[in-house]
Amino acid sequence: MSLSLRVPKLSVLFLSVLSVIALLLFTLAPKASxxxxxxxxxxxxxxxxxxxxxxxxxxxxxxxxxxxxxxxxYKNAATKMNIPRTSALQYKMGESVKDSELQAGDLVFYETGEKGKVSFVGIYNGDGTFTGVTISGVKIVKMSDQYWKDRYVGAKRIVK
Structure with missing residues (x-):
């Protein structure tokens, strides 16, 4: 005993076109990244x-x-990096960055105590400012302020 299913040709054509459209949508759609x-x-x-x-x-x-x-x-951001505890040790890692090539996330270093000794670090924001801890707490500071300008040592990039 055999069963046969009668499907109108128009329905087959409609389902075929719908299948092709679905296939194109899923294969040609931009991949989210x-x-x-x-x-x-x-x-x-x-x-x-x-x-x-x-x-x-x-x-x-x-x-x-x-x-x-x-x-x-650095530990709690997406980098999940363990970096040294002191600014002097942080200054020894990464690659040096010219002032003109600073990017957000670079570490900026200063001599705020003994001359010739790195004693302060902040996180560059990409707009001539850094976020760092002053005696008043965490602040966004202009690197062009005379105090910081006079004490600037350099910058390091520790993430790509």
Missing amino acids: ATINYGEEVSAVAKTYVESPYEWGGTTPKGFDASGFTQYV
Whole structure:
């Protein structure tokens, strides 16, 4: 015993056209892809802590010092990087960056204490400012302010 199914030719044609359209939609549609600019993301994360308090030796949002802040941000941003605890040790990593080539997320270093010794670090924002911990807490600071300009040592890029 055999069964036969009668399907009008117009229905077969309609289903065939619909199948071709669906196939084209799914194969030619642009593929979603996400890329992340780690430097910009690090800078954005740093900015979320503006107004967090200063604490000598602090490494958490309850209280940061300069290098404790950069260490915390790099660990808790998408980079998930473990960087050294002190600004002097952070200065020894990465590649040096010319002022004209600074990008968001670069670390900027300063001599705020003993001459010739790196003692402060901040996270560059990409617009002539950095986010860093001052005695007043986490702030966005202009690199062109005379205090910072006079103490600038250089910058390092530790993420691509």
